[in-house]
Amino acid sequence: MLTAEVWSPLPLPRPPAHRQHLDPSATVTTSFPTLAHLRMRHARALRTHVHQPSFWNALARSYASHGAAPHLALGVCLHMPLRDAHTFPLAFKLCSLLSAFAEALSLHAHLVKLGLAATSVHSLNALVTLYSNFGHLDLARQLFDRIPRRIVSSWSAMIAGYDRNAQPREALFTFLGMLEAGVSPDEAALVSTLAACTHGGCLEFGKAIHACATVSGLGLESVGIATALVDLYAKCGEVDSAREVFERMVQRNVLSWSAMIGGLAMHGRAPEAIKLFDEMVEAGVRPTSVTMTNVLSACSHVGLVDQGLRLFNLMKEEYGIEPxxxxxxxxxxxxxxxxxxxxxxxxxxxxxTPATAAIWRSLLGAACTHGDLEAGRLAGERLAATGEEMVAGDYVMLANLYARLGLWEEVGRVRTEMNDVGVKRVAGFSSVEVDGELHRFVMGDRSHREAKRIHEALHLLNSELMAEESSSFHCEMAVFVAI
Known part of the structure; x- marks a missing residue:
């Protein structure tokens, strides 16, 4: 059980310490500030056969500092005459950035060959991140377990990897393992753990982290932590708490604004979301693609057609965002x-670009809501023509549209087509957090320890609801269940 009690007493997060040593790459970056100068220096080093790893490491870092040259930086790491322990952390990060998995495997093999796999903690941390980015969590965990002296960044990499691969529960248990090991979480660890709380719906656990971060002085002082808290509260339904955190933030970035706008839009508070978007623009913060998605969604929910179209047109003209x-x-x-x-x-x-299945699915849903047969049929036909596999919900929407209009033969045709292509309804699930423990319920699964009592209560509620509903409701539900 994940409970808030585990937080007392806990090692508090520590503020980021100032680095005591200069990065050796700083000298190269200062001496050769432009990409052209770096290329010249690179060519000269090749002609004069420079072998010192420190030079090549610094050159690779300098290339990496140029947004347009990560591939050049990785090329340096792959082809330098000699490598040392400082080469691999950057190289693995570049492999993650460039999705260069084959190159990463080659570098990993060379790390082992040099005998650094058991001693270079930063290289192992980078490998944990790399393998989790590529979805190889088993490999990431094996490497993590082999790290001889896990520092906070080791734990952060594993927590982030679990969260990134939709395993929030494992991320939270890893966080607890870090605390049990006496390692004090830093900002990165807290941000990743809060993200896992958000994706797993573990609001109470997230509140405990909020309290811990506040006591440590890393709460609202940190833009990353505060933004993660806004996202947590908003997506878990506590929009007012999210707004309170947002208003108390010392600094905000575009991610902070986007999270708050998205939370308001998600929970039916579209006018507030649109107003907040206007405040963001007035504050001089340029929206991102995510921000525009959130505010357009808000306009959709309250039917602000003209304003939504105006904002869509401003995306490219005013903000340089390609729709x-x-x-x-x-x-x-x-x-x-x-x-x-x-x-x-x-x-x-x-x-x-050609409309995707999601576009036609959206139109089909609207046609069902308004009972528009022509639009619904068109959307259904175009949806099938996209080449993407139709899901059970698509057939259900079509059948509901036909049932609403009394076209029972069409309802039967949709049902037959659904059976012929072998479409099965995907088992849905719901989850609820009680006393710090997340309970997940999957359709047809009765393995929960309180399953008998739960089903007795549901049966009682269902009986009372059925007694109150009209016969027309029974008819519509019969069509839905039959599909």
Whole structure:
């Protein structure tokens, strides 16, 4: 059970310490500030056969400092005459950045060959991050378990890896393991753990981390931690708590604004989300692609068609953001919710790329809501023509549309087609946190220790609801269940 009690007493997070030694790459970066100068120095070193690893490490770091040259930095790491323990952490980070898995395996083998695999903690940390980025969590965990002297960054890498691969529970247990080992979490560890709390719905655990960070002085002073808290509270339904944290933040960045805007939009407080977006722009903060998705979603939820279209048009003109499929999906949803199906179809036809299944699925959902047969049929046909496999929910929406309009033969046809292609409804699940423990319920699973009492209570509730509902409701539900 993950409870807040484990926090008393706990080692408190420590503020980041100032580095005591200069990075050797700083001299190269200062001496050769431009990419052209770095290339010249690189060519001269090749001609004069420079062998010192320190030079090549510094050159690689200097290339890496140029946003356009990470591939050159990795090339230096791969082809330098000699490597040392300082080469590999940067090299593995570059492999992660460039998705260069084959090169990473080669470098890992060379690390082992040099006998550094058991002693270079920073290299092992980078490898843990790399393998988790590529989804190889078993390898990442094996390396983590072999680290002889785990420092806080070792734990942070493993926690982030679990969270990144949708295993928030394992991330939280790893965090607890770090505390039991007497390692005080730093900002990176707390941010990753808060993200795991968000994705796992563990609000109470997140509140305990909030309290710990506040006592340590790393709470709202840290933009990363405060933003993670805003995201946690907003996505777990405590929007007012998220707003309180947001308003008390010492500094904010675009991620902070985006998290708060998204939280407001998600929970039906679209006018506040749009107002906050305007405040962000007035504060001189340029929105990102994520920010625009959130504010367009807010416009869609409250039916602000004109404002939504205006913001969509401003994306490229004012903010230099190229509209992506998720932004187009928001506009289609905006027009569809308003019943403007002709405009929605015209918008889809002008999209720079072919509409995806998600776009047509959005239009189909709106057609079902408004009972528009023509738009629903078109969306269903185009959805099937995208080549993406239709899911059970697509057939259910079509059947519900036909049932609403009394087209029972069409309902039967959809049901038959669904059975013919072998579509099965994906088992859904819900989760709830009680006393710090996360309980997950999967359709058809009765393995929970309180399953008998839970089903007795559900049966009682269902009986009372069925007694109150009308016969028309029974008819619609029968169609849904049959599908």
């Amino acid at each position: 992506r499929v998720e932004h187009c999906g928001c506009v289609v949803d905006l027009l569809g919710r308003a019943g403007l199906f002709l405009e929605a179809r015209e918008f889809i036809s002008t999209m720079p």
